[in-house]
Amino acid sequence: MRIVDVVVAGLLVLLHLVVHVGFGVGAAAPDLFTLALLIVARGLHMAGATGLGLFLGLLEDAQGLLAFGAHGFALAVVGALAARSRELFVGDSLLFVGAYLFVGKWLRDAVYWVAAGSQLRGSIGEALLVDAGLGAFYMTVVGLLVVFLTGALVAPRGVGS
């Protein structure tokens, strides 16, 4: 696991808490927990990534009163799959990173939709196609910017490669 990934993920977690919890910005701010998890999970063991996802999700759950554990479960699943993806998919192009982030975030929202229970979830079309799609796109754009600026997630390239 590269130190830059850890530092960037740590800063993203901190920023998420400041923006979402401290300043109360809602959907206008991107989901930086998921972005941090996706960045750092590919360098972690599967159990570690799952545990990290669970911890971040529980922090999210602790702010609400309903469906405690749904965020934790969703991020734990995403952490496990993100760590596993290292052995299934390899690549550091922006297209690959963009697809990885988009799918990761969309999957997180989809698992949350399932785990949140019937009382909280909206219609499947609106939740998974509109809300999750827009949220995933937003986070992907921010994620690509972070990756481009910090070099996190992508392996260092040699000269001439």
Added chain:
Amino acid sequence: MPPKVADENGAHREFRGALVVLAVAFILLQLPEGGQAPLASLLRGTALRPFLALQESRVAAADRSARVEELQAQIDSLTVDAVSRSTVVAENRLLRGLLDLSSELGPGWRAVRVLRPGTAESRSTLLVDIGRRDGIAPRAPLITREGLAGVIREAMPSQAVGMDWSHPDFRASAMTRDGFWFGLVESRPGRFQEASRLLLSGVPFNARVDAGTVVVTSGLGQAFPRGIPIGRIASVADSIGGWQKSYWLEPFVEVGSVTHALVALEGTTLRDEVTETWTESELLRAEERARRLEALDDSLQAARDSVDRLRDSLRSLTGDTVTSAGGGGSE
């Protein structure tokens, strides 16, 4: 153990670990509310605490900001209220003054609203909202509680046109209030209306008129009744050829602020003397009168407070006496 087998074991361990964590996550999700609440509370009290504190301070700051805006709005409302109230108070004072004056002068005088045309060319000209039909005639004097304001020049059926004392054509036969020295008051226009001044001319050279002496209309020529205040002597303006003097006057009426006045109706005897209508203590400019009334109000309020305090003291003394008398009786 061959490396491949070790890798497979490691992968299996990782997978089992992830499954355990996922199982924990699933169990947490299924816990009843009573089991979830302590964990949520623990997280809020530890990892989330600084961020929740930040949120609280942000909300408090937003509340304070809203409160400041609310207070500012209240201050603005009170300011508007106070400003409009002061206008009403001033107008009330003016109208009361005219009512008093009207009752003292008798029925030959009528209250009018004074309007200004508002153009530079019509400076010193004023319009009165009643005319010939209501008994207004040319040369009728226009007065306020403070004194002579102007004169009507032209009377139309429903309104009249007049000039105030700042008009270059304004003239009034005048005298000192003691009736000792006579002269002619005329206007000396300035570059703008407020800069216009009144000049008392034709006073004999040997006359010694002190600053502050009140000048009133003399009644000569029957244009104005005798005794309407015009102004106070301010200073010597000129001595002409060793045989007459002229004096600058400080007018009682500030023509720019005249909005209501009294006009003599046609047929009113202008030969009557009205000197007694203005007693010595009432010869004041409008702002001096306002200051005096405010001081009077303050004095009245202070007197009211003193009476209240005395009444309270008396009540407490009486109460003590009654109490002690009652106490003595019971013993």
